[in-house]
Amino acid sequence: MIAACATHIPASGFYADESYAKRSEGYDWVGIDIAQIDREHYRVTVNSRSDTNRPTCSGNFTARVVGRDTLQVDSEQGPFQLVFGKDSLTIDSEEDDRILYYFCRGGASLIGEYHKFR
DSSP states (O other): OOOOOGGGOOOOEEEEOGGGGGGGGTOOOEEEEEEEOSSSEEEEEEEEOOSSSSOSBOEEEEEEEEETTEEEEEETTEEEEEEEETTEEEEEOSSOGGGGGTTBSTTOOSOEEEEEOO
C-alpha cells in the first residue's frame, strides 16, 4: 500500500455525471457524495434521479486512501477505485469493470468521469 496522506485527496464534495447539469430538463443523472470520516477513510454515497422512477444507481460505501489521489472501495462484489483530478472524479475497477454494473440497473454502470458541483 502506498503511504497515505488524506490531505492530498480533494475528495469531500458532490460529484455528478454530465447529465446532472440538465436534470431540470428531465435527464437521468448519477451523483457521488463524498465526506471524510477520518484521516484514512471516506464515506461514499451514490445517488441518482429518483423523482420519476427507481434510482438508476445507488450505494453506500466506506473508501480508504490508497494513494495521493486515489480512494478504494472494497465492496462485497470486488474492489473499485475513485481517482481524483482537478474538480473531477473517475470511477473504475482495476480488477473487473463488471463490478460497477452491480450497483445500477438497466445496463447502467458507475464507470466514468464525474465533475465536482460543490
